[in-house]
Amino acid sequence: xxxxxxxxxxxxxxxxxxxxxxxxxxxxxxxxxxxxxxxxxxxxxxxxxxxxxxxxxxxxxxxxxxxxxxxxxxxxxxxxxxxxxxxxxxxxxxxxxxxxxxxxxxxxxxxxxxxxxxxxxxxxxxxxxxxxxxxxxxxxxxxxxxxxxxxxxxxxxxxxxxxxxxxxxxxxxxxxxxxxxxxxxxxxxxxxxxxxxxxxxxxxxxxxxxxxxxxxxxxxxxxxxxxxxxxxxxxxxxxxxxxxxxxxxxxxxxxxxxxxxxxxxxxxxxxxxxxxxxxxxxxxxxxxxxxxxxxxxxxxxxxxxxxxxxxxxxxxxxxxxxxxxxxxxxxxxxxxxxxxxxxxxxx
Amino acid sequence: xxxxxxxxxxxxxxxxxxxxxxxxxxxxxxxxxxxxxxxxxxxxxxxxxxxxxxxxxxxxxxxxxxxxxxxxxxxxxxxxxxxxxxxxxxxxxxxxxxxxxxxxxxxxxxxxxxxxxxxxxxxxxxxxxxxxxxxxxxxxxxxxxxxxxxxxxxxxxxxxxxxxxxxxxxxxxxxxxxxxxxxxxxxxxxxxxxxxxxxxxxxxxxxxx
Ligand code: B12
Numbered sequence: 306x307x308x309x310x311x312x313x314x315x316x317x318x319x320x321x322x323x324x325x326x327x328x329x330x331x332x333x334x335x336x337x338x339x340x341x342x343x344x345x346x347x348x349x350x351x352x353x354x355x356x357x358x359x360x361x362x363x364x365x366x367x368x369x370x371x372x373x374x375x376x377x378x379x380x381x382x383x384x385x386x387x388x389x390x391x392x393x394x395x396x397x398x399x400x401x402x403x404x405x406x407x408x409x410x411x412x413x414x415x416x417x418x419x420x421x422x423x424x425x426x427x428x429x430x431x432x433x434x435x436x437x438x439x440x441x442x443x444x445x446x447x448x449x450x451x452x453x454x455x456x457x458x459x460x461x462x463x464x465x466x467x468x469x470x471x472x473x474x475x476x477x478x479x480x481x482x483x484x485x486x487x488x489x490x491x492x493x494x495x496x497x498x499x500x501x502x503x504x505x506x507x508x509x510x511x512x513x514x515x516x517x518x519x520x521x522x523x524x525x526x527x528x529x530x531x532x533x534x535x536x537x538x539x540x541x542x543x544x545x546x547x548x549x550x551x552x553x554x555x556x557x558x559x560x561x562x563x564x565x566x567x568x569x570x571x572x573x574x575x576x577x578x579x580x581x582x583x584x585x586x587x588x589x590x591x592x593x594x595x596x597x598x599x600x601x602x603x604x605x606x607x608x609x610x611x612x613x614x615x616x617x618x619x620x621x622x623x624x625x626x627x628x629x630x631x632x633x634x635x636x637x638x639x640x641x642x643x644x645x646x647x648x649x650x651x652x
Numbered sequence: 653x654x655x656x657x658x659x660x661x662x663x664x665x666x667x668x669x670x671x672x673x674x675x676x677x678x679x680x681x682x683x684x685x686x687x688x689x690x691x692x693x694x695x696x697x698x699x700x701x702x703x704x705x706x707x708x709x710x711x712x713x714x715x716x717x718x719x720x721x722x723x724x725x726x727x728x729x730x731x732x733x734x735x736x737x738x739x740x741x742x743x744x745x746x747x748x749x750x751x752x753x754x755x756x757x758x759x760x761x762x763x764x765x766x767x768x769x770x771x772x773x774x775x776x777x778x779x780x781x782x783x784x785x786x787x788x789x790x791x792x793x794x795x796x797x798x799x800x801x802x803x804x805x806x807x808x809x810x811x812x813x814x815x816x817x818x819x820x821x822x823x824x825x826x827x828x829x830x831x832x833x834x835x836x837x838x839x840x841x842x843x844x845x846x847x848x849x850x851x852x853x854x855x856x857x858x859x860x861x
Contacts, residue, residue, distance in 0.1 A: 396798065401749060469711070513709055513711060588830070590829035593798075629799070
């Protein structure tokens with residue numbers, strides 16, 4: 306492999322093997338910015354696979370990052386279950402009123418058929434288009450909500466916490482349904498040309514559940530689910546904390562962990578002990594008002610803390626950069642990685 | 653007192669309603685208001701602080717608040733004259749549909765002996781109208797999405813243009829991740845945890861905010 310002329314995919318695979326590639330790989334996990342590129346509203350943009358494919362290609366050409374992000378919005382899975390999605394002009398789509406109104410509804414829940422789901426097929430189609438365009442040059446990242454995190458949108462957060470504590474029987478039943486759906490959905494994306502699956506699981510983060518609870522719930526769910534996904538996975542905490550459960554996250558069989566700015570990335574990296582690649586942890590929300598100097602300093606700091614020896618991908622800490630983050634900041638991140646991210650690191 | 657707080661916290665964190673009720677009943681026969689002030693609020697504050705520093709999980713914050721709210725509603729029903737003489741306040745989720753933050757703050761304030769109106773989810777226009785109609789003095793705003801947080805700016809402008817004297821107290825994930833955001837949108841205070849709301853309300857009552 307020619308070290309200083311790697312493709313994005315080679316660069317990422319090298320870091321996943323805990324070796325240093327030519328430079329630090331970086332993922333600008335952009336979704337809604339594609340709409341800006343194409344001059345469309347967010348709702349229009351996500352209505353067609355071709356838009357998302359084109360948006361992703363333009364963003365990558367512009368910022369020279371190492372991934373294609375075929376992520377529409379989290380509640381697309383809720384849409385597949387027959388639930389409501391609410392669009393916004395200046396932010397991500399959100400799920401509407403939960404469709405599980407009371408605990409008993411869980412018993413009648415049907416697993417969506419992916420082939421018949423128009424919204425999910427949009428995602429599969431854009432994966433196809435993207436795969437045709439980029440081949441094996443760039444990893445195409447697809448997204449699933451973890452079976453353990455999805456219920457927040459299915460039934461509301463408060464009811465879900467009560468379900469976990471008070472109705473373990475119905476909780477298990479819901480996990481069975483969601484696990485089957487999640488595995489089908491992940492594998493359909495892989496079949497369509499997706500390189501790796503980002504498994505969003507912030508409910509497992511210690512920001513939301515205790516470690517004790519995680520070991521009984523989210524951990525077991527992740528082990529079962531990830532084992533059946535036929536491709537590499539990255540587990541993302543969506544900016545929730547995970548330092549105290551990092552060993553267990555590695556035990557679930559995932560390859561990457563997306564981490565929060567609320568924890569020290571150097572400490573996280575050390576705890577991974579070469580079992581996991583760390584991805585993170587620029588503060589996406591604060592990023593909106595960073596100056597070029599602050600941007601460069603932040604990129605430099607994170608690389609210096611976690612870059613050495615590979616096993617590291619630079620990205621934001623949530624797995625999606627907010628719509629409000631200006632192009633100048635994104636460009637400054639890219640410039641800083643190209644300036645300070647070349648291996649061997651000089652600081 | 654310290655032992656009371658520890659025991660009560662322990663009962664809450666292990667979701668032991670029976671133990672929590674026993675501690676409360678034993679002590680409340682003496683002076684329920686001072687028990688709420690010194691034990692319930694203190695325990696909830698410590699749990700909130702523990703969440704902020706990563707020791708406790710949100711599920712514990714939520715369940716603790718809920719247990720306390722239920723217990724306090726029994727010993728101190730809504731409208732009880734012992735409930736605090738306080739400025740009129742209301743809570744809402746601005747624009748988005750994520751109610752958990754609001755639910756936690758609402759439970760916690762009620763468990764701390766405050767009364768407040770729950771407006772549910774609202775957009776700026778209708779919120780301003782309600783604040784005006786209900787003569788609200790403190791509006792507590794919870795958001796989860798960044799674009800909703802930025803709408804507080806419009807809320808502030810509208811309230812100012814009507815010369816309404818209302819304190820805006822904000823909270824929710826975007827404010828925790830960008831510590832300057834609350835000032836940028838013109839709020840009067842920001843809380844990183846639900847229990848911090850108690851301190852902010854006290855400052856308003858003392859006239860220091
Ligand atoms: C768990 C989680 C998820 C779960 C569940 C989300 C949900 N609630 O519906 C899943 C995986 C489904 C998810 C999905 C998404 N998420 Co999410 N998620 C999170 C996470 C980790 C926790 C969110 C949460 O609900 N916390 C519970 C609430 C109660 O916590 P809280 O708001 O901090 O409130 C506490 C205090 O702040 C305080 N408080 C709150 N309000 C108030 C008000 C007052 C007056 C006071 C005094 C105190 C107070 O009290 C609470 C308890 O102490 C956060 C990141 C984080 N680390 O917090 C991201 C986060 C909320 N997600 C985010 C986003 C964008 C999304 C998506 C839109 C992504 C997408 N494009 O699809 C979707 C939308 C989901 C939907 N409902 O439609 C962003 C939102 C900000 C932004 N960028 O705009 C966050 C902040 C991540 C980030 N760092 O950017 N997510």
